[in-house]
Amino acid sequence: MFKAIYNWIDERLDITPMWRDVADHEVPEHVNPAHHFSAFVYCFGGLTFFITVIQILSGMFLTMYYVPDIINAYASVDYLQHKVPFGGIVRGMHHWGASLVIVMMFLHTLRVFFTGSYKAPREMNWVVGMLIFFVMLGLGFTGYLLPWDNKAYFATKVGIQIAESVPYIGPYIAELLQGGSIVGAQTLTRFFAIHVFFLPGALLVLLAAHFFTIRKQGISGPL
């Protein structure tokens, strides 16, 4: 039946070539841990993506309960953590996953660097990867405020002070992030919007570019 559905779509949209471009390729021996155990270093990129998917899914479930306003934010996180079935697991995955993404991304960057894979002709993919890294740091920074506990509040205050010290444009950046002159109600809604819509949107575009490039160029050769 699936074959019939596939054929029905394929007749209309000619999706087989797309499928071939995405999935039908060979994995060389030097990146396959089944043949050389040391090739496990090539897993870190995939694991970064895996944890990113977990972050997106757990984040989607968190927004079912989270309320981004200063009266209810803390209470909603508290409720989610202690009252909602498996809420602690979902929030725990999102909390620890944020760190794991950074760790995995760092290991992936080390692998790419020390295998020289960032060199010509793959410079663009390195640059895109670094932009993904910055977006991830931004996601970490904006997500840190959302539970609206003391740690979140004061860390964000310091973070915005750092942004404010930038010459000329600093005060504008600070006001843009804060939505006013203090860390308050506007700041929380802005950080929520940035964390849930702006940065994930940028992240998905960059990831698409990252994967398109690696499929187009193929994985780099053995050492």
Add this chain to the structure above:
Amino acid sequence: MAHGHNSNEKVVYVGDSRIRKRKHTMIPPDYTAFPGKSEAFIPNFLLKEWMVGCVALVGFLVLTITHPAPLGYPADPNTVGYIPMPDWYFLFLYQFLKYPYASGDYVVLGTIGVPGVAFGALLLAPFWIRARSAASIAVRSLRR
């Protein structure tokens, strides 16, 4: 598909709806230049990747179950003497900004100068690290 004059197709596109035939289809690179045991991505290698993913997921779940995500007291701007602490991956900047020539009058050096140069250098690494073109690993792979 609907290209050409093959009238056996069930769906035939006409006029402007015709999808242009691609002149350069992307042929996935093969690795015949590296004699070795290459393997189909789907399903062989992907299933192995998923096994690694399962191991990682179990470890991840063990971490989340044994260590619940922390939640402090509700934010109160009037709290006195609270020492702000960023997440661990920003601690390097937090520490760096305590050094004499990265704080006070020189804070711009600490917040923009040094981190800007460091991350800028990292961002543009492929363009300033000289690739020895003959020996470069990546270029060698291109010449397969």
